[in-house]
Amino acid sequence: MTEITRVPLQPIAKGAIGKLWLGVVLAVALGGAVAFETRQKGLEVVTVKAGSGATPGLSDVVEVNYVGYLANGKEFDRGEHAGIPVEGVIPGFSKALQQMQKGGKYHVVIPARLAYGAKGVTNPQTGEVSIPGNADLTFDIELLDYKSAAELMRERAMIQRLQQQMQGAGSAPGGAAGGTVPQ
Template identity: 35%
Template sequence: MSITAVPIQPVKRGYVVWLWIGIAAALVIAMALAWKGTAGVVAETGTNAQFLAYNAGQPAVVETDSGLQYQVLEAGKGGATPGDDDLVLVNYSGKLRDGRVFDESRQPTPMSPKSVVPGFAEALKLMPKGAKYRVWMKPDLAYGAEARIDPQTGEEAIPADALLIFDIEMVDFMPEAVVRQMQMQQMMQMQQGQGGAPVQGVPEGAAPPQP
């Protein structure tokens, strides 16, 4: 026997078991991270379906029955949400998968859920006042196979079969009928103040109807 050899102290069996468990766990984590990285690359460069399948598994992303995906950035005040008969006041920014912004509001913009693409309408009707959502719309919920042309430049703003990503802030909403009545009141007040002809059906000098 060599007099220079240093004997290895025996290791308890329990330590060996935990050592192998640790090694196995590290391998599983490494494989998961590698798969996640690969899946992310495939999603970014792959089809819309691949992107949405990957995105649906990301933290806090919710997918509805229609396939709309959204993430709540700010929950808002909770409670009531708008319907088809409401007018909403929103700030928004829309972009493509490559990050190019194709549309954005410069100030709070009024719109009706009945006058926008299905995915945008669905998102609006999920949002209480003060909420901010990020929304992913597959082509079927946006413009489908129809490309959109910028009327100012004549260039293609949204390609055919584009997946759209919107950041939306719900500033306020109220029934469309109430908004129309308020507009009529303002018009009547302006006409009366300028000595214009009375509005048909409203006696001259009469107070405008109250909401």
């Protein structure tokens, strides 16, 4: 039978266990503080009513109903059936839109760094500050629909062609389509 080599254990120095536990407590506290800070600074998208289907991409245009609030509850913006390019808004709003599905309703909290940052927003006509610097923003958003930019361009071109055809028909003698005069 083989014998296992024995290594004698050295005694633990007085106070070493206390220091070890203190290190564990500090590591846990530091980890909790980092997690809390990360949560406080991150974009929050809460699904109020689930939608369905795919999510919009950066090059899409969305049709949304939304209301924007400051941290004190003051409404600063509202839009109904607003056609908005996903890449044409503040970074936090854009990132939130890319997580939504058609028909869904969402509550979104955007930290200042993903909104207007330290500069805020001032109304150029009145000089009134509508969004103060370093303000976190809250939005209630309903995603009604979205389309790609290419699809919208095709639709606009088709509408323009139809309008031109209607204008051409209206200028025919007698105002009838095709230039024929009713008898």
